[in-house]
Amino acid sequence: MGQEVTLRNFERENVARLAELANNVKVVAHVRDNFPSPYTVSDAHYWIDFCQKNHGNTSFHQAIFLGEEFVGGIGVLRQDDIHFYNGEIGYWLGEPYWGRNIMTQAVIQMTSWIFENTTIKRLFAGVFETNPASMRVLEKAGYHLEAIHRKAIVKNGIILDEHLFVKLG
Template sequence: MELRPWRKQDAQALAVIANNRNIWNNVRDRMPNPYTVMDALEWIGHISQQQPTQNFAILVNGVIVGNIGAVLQDDVYRKTVEIGYFVGEPHWGKGIATKALALFVEYVEQKFSPLRIYAGVFAHNKASMEVLRKNGFYLESIKRKAAIKNGQVLDEYIWVKLTANQVPIIT
């Protein structure tokens, strides 16, 4: 398994994976559905400007099978990182997301030195919750009626991993 930055030439592969209603049902609405090559090119162009890299293609045997990324928080949350990921449906149930998340958490801890890493998961996405649990995340809270997806009001489960990083307290 390999995590590597997205490239423009990956747009077709990303569109094939991401243009999937079952994936879209588990992500925020800002991800288009249907998901086209143009959507992929636009997104890759946007994230390629992030330094250091925050979003990666997940590859297995050289084939793109998913995405994993981070959103760095700011202001008083500047030592917090939100993570998100998806794996193409043909690759579900193979442990890919679990392995990718382990690699990605290590990267995030080294590059960004967060105190806390978290993911929000819709109540129906038990598989994603299991991926997080296997990587040392714990269920911190359930945000009731937190999201509206497909016309349904959903609870969002907040999974957290606290890191060993320290921040000097200035008084």
């Protein structure tokens, strides 16, 4: 690969590239419906504003860089109530960067940071059955398939299985 994968804060200078990479139906096909589509510059400004606010110990979001180039995003949402020590990890990567081991490195870095800097003890990710590449990312990052929730989600009008991957800290 040649260039280092790093996680950094989202900044204003990421707006145009964020909107460009996120406005892709192939990216949107593998994320939750609350991910805007089409993804506009206004959506990018909203997201960066959200990420720059202090969310205490409930929400952790980072921009993914390959060298000095913004390529995607990753985050963890702490759960609440009796699930307080759980966090849901989610991520996306711009299509030009798929298949280059970038996301595996980002997931490893984010996972390590969460376990070292928060009280979260269990990270999990739900992956659509249509996204084997994301399943492989999690496996390479040390996550294990804990369950398959049959016909548990709907994306684009299609009912799908959700594969639940977990890593304990």
